[in-house]
Amino acid sequence: EPEVTQTPSHQVTQMGQEVILRCVPISNHLYFYWYRQILGQKVEFLVSFYNNEISEKSEIFDDQFSVERPDGSNFTLKIRSTKLEDSAMYFCASKGQGGNQPQHFGDGTRLSIL
């Protein structure tokens, strides 16, 4: 069964450094998402992306965050200058065309900011 893949599985970065999290969505999906889950907390929506532009973003998704679909397969989340509070599990998800379709999630990238 097709799946969403995320790399790396664990990223350790110094505070203030830039980090790029990578995702390969399911190949025929058109809608892409990033969520994050701080340890012990809820999964929180960050951003949705469709037709090469952001559809919606949350308050968390400030100017330090950006997303890109650089080619036909990858979907990336960049954090420009990481902060300690960016430490979390980041999940990518994708969804197919049509109403009421489920979002399929990757296994996540655990981001640790030191």
Add this chain to the structure above:
Amino acid sequence: SQQGEEDPQALSIQEGENATMNCSYKTSINNLQWYRQNSGRGLVHLILIRSNEREKHSGRLRVTLDTSKKSSSLLITASRAADTASYFCAGARNTDKLIFGTGTRLQVFP
């Protein structure tokens, strides 16, 4: 506004028993989705129920939706040790983003 508040927060049962988890939400939804998360892993989609549906089955899973009460339940029948995980409901509105609750931690003892 919060969406998808599950109860109980934790549930422990023996293999073979049924597990019922409940979810309440506050705003209108187009659909409600249930996910499973094993410790340290990603979210696995279990089942989606549309706002105009009242009940849906998938294998050992049964989901109900009551839009008048803004609530949903997930029933896992004949539970197995492998069902041990956290279970989340998430509502989707027109904007399509999922709003998750805090989840129910299910422990199934062999």
